[in-house]
Amino acid sequence: MEDQIKPVVQEIEITCRQTNPQIAFRSIATAEDAVAFLREIWTKDINIRIRFYAIYLNHAGAIIGYAEICAGGITDCPADLRMAYCLALKILAPRIIVAHNRPTGNITITQADRDIGDRMLEIGKFHNIKFLDHIIFSEQRFHSMAENSDISFK
Numbered sequence: 556m557e558d559q560i561k562p563v564v565q566e567i568e569i570t571c572r573q574t575n576p577q578i579a580f581r582s583i584a585t586a587e588d589a590v591a592f593l594r595e596i597w598t599k600d601i602n603i604r605i606r607f608y609a610i611y612l613n614h615a616g617a618i619i620g621y622a623e624i625c626a627g628g629i630t631d632c633p634a635d636l637r638m639a640y641c642l643a644l645k646i647l648a649p650r651i652i653v654a655h656n657r658p659t660g661n662i663t664i665t666q667a668d669r670d671i672g673d674r675m676l677e678i679g680k681f682h683n684i685k686f687l688d689h690i691i692f693s694e695q696r697f698h699s700m701a702e703n704s705d706i707s708f709k
Contacts, residue, residue, distance in 0.1 A: 581618050583610065586699030589652050590692050596621065597656070601694055605632035607655040609639040611648035612687070620646050629658060636674055643684050651679065654690035662691045662698040664705055672706040 583589050589610060597606070605627040611620040624639050625632055632655060643651050653675060672689040679686035688701035700706045 582616050583612055583618060583652065584616055586688055586690055586697065586702050589654065589688065589690055590697045592618065592621075593654055593690075593692065601656050602658045602660075604628055604658060605630070605655055607632050607634040607653065609642065610652040610654070611643055611646060612650040612652070614649050616650070619648055624653070634671065636671065636678060639675070640678050640682060640684065644682060648684065650685045650687055651675070652688045652690065653686075654688075654692060657691055657693050660693040660695065662693055662696050664691060664698060664700065668700065669705060672700050676706060 581592065583592065592610065593608060594601075596608075600606075607624045607627070609622050609624055610618060611622075613619050620642070622639075622642050624636075625634050627633065634653075634655070639651065639653060642648075653671070668689065668691060672686075675686045675689060678684075688699055689706065690700070691698045
C-alpha cells in the first residue's frame, strides 16, 4: 500500500552559485549600500521594465543571497511577497531588504509601495525575520522607505 502513495506537495529548490566572489558576505549598512549592490547585479533593462528583488542578509548585515522575485512590464510588477519570505526561510536569512526599479525615473512612493512595505513588515514579524527596507530606485536616484520613515519599523 505504501508504494501507491505519491507525494503531492511541491518543494522549492534553491541553487546556490557564487557568481561574483566580491558579493559573498559583502556588508549592507545603508540603503545606499543596497542600491550600489543592486546596480551591480541588475540586468541591462533597468530603464525598460520593472523588476522586484530581495536581498538576504545575516545578523551582521552581510549578504548571504539575493533573488529576483518577479519581473514585470513597463508600469507594473505584481510581486508575490510569499516568494520573498519563502526563500528567506529556506536559506535561514534573519534579515531582508526588498527593492524595485522604476524605468520612468520617478521614485515617488505610491500607496502600493506603502502596502508592500507594511505587508513585508507584518510577514517578517510573524516569521521572526527582520524586514529592513523597501527601496525604489532608478538609474540615477533612489528612495529608501526606512530612511525616510515611510514605514513604521517598530
